[in-house]
Amino acid sequence: MSDAAVQKPARTAQLPGLSALGPLLALILLVVLGAFLNDNFLSQGNITNVLARSAFIGMIAVGMTFVITSGGLDLSVGSMAAFVAGVMILAMNALLPAMGVGVPLILAGMAVALVVGLLAGLANGLLVTQARIEPFIVTLGTMGIFRSLITWLADGGTISLDFAVRQLYRPVYYSGLFGIAWPILVFAVVAIAGQIAMRHTRFGRYCEAIGSNDKVARYSAVGVDGVRLMTYVLLGLLVGLATIMYVPRLGSASGSTGTLWELEAIAAVIIGGTALKGGYGRVWGTVVGVLILSLIDNILILADLVSPYLNGTIQGVIIVLAVVLQRGKSSA
């Protein structure tokens, strides 16, 4: 049963139908519009800026795709990112006297970020699967907890990375390989790995099976709780990874870091064609969704079309249109 349910989308993904192309179409339209409105839009600098900025939300959104596909939700990722960033910076500052400025210190900081992210995801996952609380409530709770913890750690202000460490760490965001910035490369690897995991592994198939009907999945000998737990842990890890790329950018974390990232990530997932109620996930669609969201922002500022007060309206309209475009066609 679960096999039959998951084989079909796997085939359609190789030959995407018109409905699947909805978000891609919206993305292409946005790129054309941007190029038309401003000459600098397609410059390498601007493209790099937009892609690198998208990378944090992008990595988180890829993880979110698995959580949502298996019928869950995680509202805590924005606060979690802020919390992980804060702990990571504090840890690096604390280790500085012992380890000195050097690559080992940066690696230790990265390890801290991944471990804290993993543990945070594990906490969410255990509360959902073991305590059997609705994911919405669990993560609404942890969202508040992480947000207030980072504010407390920062004493209401900002936690800043030591200046010398920062200089060493900075290139992780600002430089790259073959002219492509590191955050873009890491995002690309995460996206490709995510796409493969969703389409070509047992884990991805189980996520979709659980999301469409967890009872049937359970009767089909799928370890429902284990898979669900894994999706939250994976998301936590990806939040940690996103933080690793985020911290070198400004070298600081505060109570306002990562605000509304959770909604942007969820929006990107839904724009990309994943069903909010679970059962079907599309990782490449999520990537397109993330790009659409950051392109709207970029174009609005480059083009100066409307009063800045109306930016939110334009964003909202485009998000809804992108979804309408694809739903309209899929029902036809």
Place this chain on the structure above:
Amino acid sequence: MERRTFLATSAAAALATGLAVPASAQGKKAVIGVSIPSATHGFMGGLNWHAQETIKRLKATYPQLDFVLATAGNVGKQVNDIEDMVATRNIDALVVLPFESEPLTSPVKAVKDAGKWVTVVDRGLSQPGIEDLYVAGDNTAFGRVSGEYFRANLKPGAKIVVLRGIPTTLDNERVDAFQKAIEGSGIEILDMQHGNWNRDKAFSVMQDYLSKHKKIDAVWAADDDMAIGVMEAIAQSGRQKEMWIVGGAGMKEIIKRVMDKDPQVPVDVSYPPAQISTALEVTALRFVSDTPVYGRFIIGSTLITPENAAAFYFPNSPF
């Protein structure tokens, strides 16, 4: 880590002493209730720190005074705090920074009607004449002082970009005053977008400004947090030599740069979180002396230059 533990202990100590001395047992001790928003962003973090420091100092100076400090994360909590202070702590005065003007007006009025002294800080109440003392920063002067600096230091035809805060009346007052101050100077504002007083948002807005405009002579970031994001974006584009930045508020990192004569951050404009200290000190005077203190105390926005920066530098404050 150290700073946090230090502050946490001092806060706990302040709270413990505040709770340990019941007003009734001390007879004539005047109790001043202090209700402020909790430290949810940099400026409020600074304000909380200054409130705690000032209370410590005032307690040491005037043994006849006692303080009750409550921080609230939302409007409802603040209203409860104020009601509790009147009901259980028998306060003689209330120093309040309202979360929002409308919902706090009637609870504060009730305190006033009960015959207590009321000091309102920063955000006014929606009904005039309730408070005995009003202490606030000057948003119009904040914009004007910044504008005057741009006017004096840029040639006609110079091009600048502006980052605005969260769309609010406060932000409008600042921006209007700024635009008025540069009117007729020939300085051209290329772009004006909202950076929401947030580093990350300011970073990406500035990145977009930089790809859009080939020539920018100066940036009015209008806030020190935004100035940090702006600086990073400029550093990424390698155009540091091209433009200078004016932030605002008085964050210690920025003040330090001004002190060190960083050419990228020549000056800053004050909008001090320490205004809570002014409110507390002046309110305390009311209870320890016959000094008349009713009225309005508007703290000017000053241009912070390398010469006077030391007076605005609080290295221990979180902001």
